[in-house]
Amino acid sequence: MATAFAPTKLTATLPLHGSQENRLLPPIRLAPHSSFLGSTRSLTLPSSRRLNHAHASRRSPPVVAVQEVVKEKKSTNSLLITKEEGLVLYEDMILGRSFEDMCAQMYYRGKMFGFVHLYNGQEAVSTGFIKLLTKSDSVVSTYRDHVHALSKGVSARAVMSELFGKVTGCCRGQGGSMHMFSKEHNMLGGFAFIGEGIPVATGAAFSSKYRREVLKQNCEDVTVAFFGDGTCNNGQFYECLNMAALYKLPIIFVVENNLWAIGMSHLRATSDPEIWKKGPAFGMPGVHVDGMDVLKVREVAKEAVTRARRGEGPTLVECETYRFRGHSLADPDELRDAAEKAKYAARDPIVALKKYLIENKLAKEAELKSIEKKIDELVEEAVEFADASPQPGRSQLLENVFADPKGFGIGPDGRYRCEDPKFTEGTAQV
């Protein structure tokens, strides 16, 4: 399926002649039929033939066009993934989908509350990127973070318990749907306000660089920051693009452009909707990729992660994707056009990968079915585990507010409040 707009060549390294002159980037030429289905206007841009998409800074090597890579490989009949890799990807996406479907069920049964944002339809982005990372690489996400946590390795049990608000949750029930954290797996959250995770991701990448250059440790950790199209109009995004490129931080900014910020169409909110273009403005490559195709995402991700590990700096990747459900479980999702939804439903990334695996004889139907069954059982077991887990007791109320509970101060009796026996009961006055 063609993407809405498919720049034919995403190449870097145009020599910058006379950098003193302020050149505007030449406009892009799009395929004539380009438009976002369901948008309020079609996206037409002046049709100059000159292309200058991802011009990286002079010093870094070219970022090669993704679509070309994919096309080349297909044409020479070599596959993008091995069977093992394919099964890992498939299982991860099925896990994401089943888990989110189960969340919806549990929400409507009154097991979880508040704001729950589901990731159905966007699995290719999470799987495509996170399955390339090591355990010590960091991931930062937004409120739509369940699947990022699962892909990063947080157990389904821990995530489900967290959603149920139980003690066994990954954040002891204190975070909830929008705050999935795991120190063990370097999942740095889970943030409720959009954009506020991006600086944190920048900081994690800074840490990585600091360890390498100041502490002289052998640190190749990269950070991947996921956020949406709405966030790309937020100041924190731009501030961090600037700093990441300036300090050449090992970070990948992944825009999950699902075209809608609750009920606000990306085109109604953004003066220039092509987010990947904003990368070169700050001196980093900007890449656009079809986010409904996990293999394409993975190819781009490989390149971006390798760049970051080599110390060449950040990359901005815009993944065109779609969420099959509403913004959250409270969203009636009435604004989006049925035709648009149908179009993207037909590009379901799981179905696409399944088709690829079977057509390329990497896996049989039966194998995939057994993976699906296994995941179903895993998710059900997670629900049972969460159901059976205890709720947090009162004693947990005052814990974890401070890493050093002396921060609650000294009470009138001269003792630290945290030494008050009622503190551990959760009934102390602090």
Next chain:
Amino acid sequence: MSAILQGAGAATALSPFNSIDSNKLVAPSRSSLSVRSKRYIVAGSDGTNNKTFASSSLIARRSDPLIPNAVATKADTAASSTSSKSGHELLLFEALQEGLEEEMDRDPHVCVMGEDVGHYGGSYKVTKGLADKFGDLRVLDTPICENAFTGMGIGAAMTGLRPVIEGMNMGFLLLAFNQISNNCGMLHYTSGGQFTIPVVIRGPGGVGRQLGAEHSQRLESYFQSIPGIQMVACSTPYNAKGLMKAAIRSENPVILFEHVLLYNLKESIPDEDYICNLEEAEMVRPGEHITILTYSRMRYHVMQAAKTLVNKGYDPEVIDIRSLKPFDLHTIGNSVKKTHRVLIVEECMRTGGIGASLTAAINENFHDYLDAPVMCLSSQDVPTPYAGTLEEWTVVQPAQIVTAVEQLCQ
């Protein structure tokens, strides 16, 4: 100078104010038992009385252990700025720099980030020379993006570093409010205790000399409700260095409030390593008649007023609360139980400032011990005007403090 104080001690016997306590008059620096309240014992003082109030140099009295179970860290009680061991004299900004440099030497994970902290040496020279010594990455000159670089510091802290984030003026941190409130304060909790955020956020605030409204803000009142952070305010070179070091070593996020007008205070501080306890208040001048609670620059207005008050026969007890969040209710409470009158002098706005919270806390905890309502002198609820005369009238001046004490002690 000490002559004046002893003279004051003698003078107290004569003032009508002391008719209640006339049987128990003692010189200000001796320990005493309160007449009224048999419920409670007052702390002693160390008997040394070598305070001077020379205009250009200040020597702060160290706080002694008040009650035996006081929680002071070993470092805080032992070192006195007037100890007989050799010390060295420096200005407050140099003390901050010294503290910062020592901690950076001690732990390679400590780093600095902020605007103009590196090559420029800091707009108030607190980070002078550090970039040359530690390099551009450890003393990071950031672009002008408070929200993002504060968040970057928080992300770095979550992944093992210990950043000291400078706001060139505390007012600029309003732009970082999102990160300070949501991430700095809350992430330790929302992550179920998995991630610690050992950042120090510091910078100069307060009303300066005609800096205009936006550069004269008191951010302590805006940050005080944020759960999960601690706030301290330094006021002397001794406690500046001590608090800086303690804040860096703390696992909690700490906001260290400095004051634009205090950077050039000179004092002699100990050579040896010391820290100041983040949660404790500092006894500046023990007294009997009234407790005056203050912090940062107002401490000096209070001490100036104290001179006048002493001449008039009053014996104020002055406490620099230092810890703005949480309050040291122990030191404060001991004092209230002794004097039964409280005056709070602060630079914050009238509405919702530190004084407002402190008034509430004192009323709630020590209501029985009060002979008069808690009085709070704060800055006017106006944007700080540029004109010098107007600016002077927005903040609390010593004359007002004297009047307030006289009123409270009637």
